[in-house]
Amino acid sequence: MDNALFARRRAERFAQLLDEANGARRHHLRSRVDDQLTPLVALGRQLNTRPPAAEVDQEFRASLRAMLLATAAREGIGAPAAQPAERTSTGRGSLLPAVTARRARARGAILVGIAAGAIAVSGISAASENAVPGDALYSMKRGTERAQLALTSSDISRGQLFLEFSRTRLAEANSLRGNRAGYRAVLDDMDADTRQGVRLLTGAAAQRSDPAALDAVDAFVSRQRRALDPLTERGSRADQERTSKSLALLASVAERADALRAAIACGRPATTASDDLGPIPGSCP
Template sequence: MPAVDDILSSRRRAERFAQLLDEANGGRRHHVRSRVDGQLVQLVAVGQRLAADPPTVEVDPDFRTGLRAMLLATAEREGLGTAPAAGEPAATRTASARGSLLPAVTARRARARGAILIGIAVGAIAVSGISAASENAVPGDALYGMKRSKESAQLALASSDISRGQLFLDFARTRLGEAAELRGDRLGFSAVLDDMDADTRQGIRLLTTAAVQRGEAASLDTVNTFVTSQRRAVGKLLDGADRADRERTRRSLVLLESIRERSDALRAAIGCGLPAPRTSDTLGPAPAACPGAR
């Protein structure tokens, strides 16, 4: 018989999985972290994928018939659905009334219980290596949706805006690798670079905003490091590219240059003690120039 601690641990894991899946699907964020969050990332990703594209399941007619018979027998044995006999004790009638409330309670918990049930299926799929196999998928591959769902799960598990910002920059690096695989596919190449630039903007906005809020210029080091390495890697896409791909690649290079200029301006503004900027754009706070600066 499993130990009580093991039972409680399994229950907490299931409840935490239900929370994370709910958050990943747009539910209320709980702003808490658990030591098992890292283990649940892939499960949340697969759970999202299953919810978005549920597999087709055909129930065997014999199984359906047998299950119905078992449920009816259980209902008869437990007295479910039968009216109380005349003169039945009040305590029994109270218990019956309480039982009538169970469907309402079950409905309120359906979402969490559904997530737990999905988790059972997810566990079987995750250990089969599907999630790991999706790492090298590119747009158009069967497992690419799984790959993106895993990224959404990672964002849901992030504990702060800085962590989310760094994740978005990691995703931008991933999109760059996908673009390199799609060279020659004009539509696919351009679409992946669009996603790369969107991830870049999201990450930079979160990181620059955090740097201004904290008043720490050192927080911009991550931004500068990313721009330096990413600009070098994006530049390699120009080699041997046709005219359309070169033009699209240059737009991403222009974005990286704008980010570097914004980072330098914010670093200067923080250094000279300017108040936090009141305006912002897709790259985050837009600072004013320091007094006396040209």
């Protein structure tokens, strides 16, 4: 029990140090394991800023994709749910569908968990990294993103993840030009991820009265605008209008970040009100 408690505290301290290295508010307390964790924190920062380029053999990619597709088909992942059986006089008919559904969810959760754990160490993400809505592996790609969020504890790290997912949605939208319904749906998801990420980061900045978290917002807006601008001249008129809405959201995000940064500087980081972009900055005298 003591070893388990020590391991948990060590993991929590490591997560705290990583968050501080990524711009979170620093704590004045020190732990006796800080010296041991410092090299790991430095390595984490290095991997975060300069991720290694993984080269995956084409034969391995093809065989892995085939294996994942076969597993998805065997486990029924992505298939429509079966209609519940009619209730019998003993009530057994109403119980079996519930048990079956729980088993199916458990199998799906196990598969996603295995995939999420293997992605970090074996390059399995190469099999689904280019998947777009409609592909058989797209649900695994989104499941991996949910697993990443579940394993992230701080608001700053979660906010940065949501903004990274928004960039991924933009790449998917770029490949769906001409598919009006698919293009608009992906941009809707992209904007939802943008709002989630911005709300978490602006909330962290206002709570800590520290504008460091806003640097990630500024960098995201600049990069996302450069990638989104060319799409305003492509596709149908409806696609262009939908792209303009996403650009307008980025303009609102940039305006909110600037206003919140100014409010923090004058000591009024936020009012009691908030909206889909997070806390509304207070007025400076």
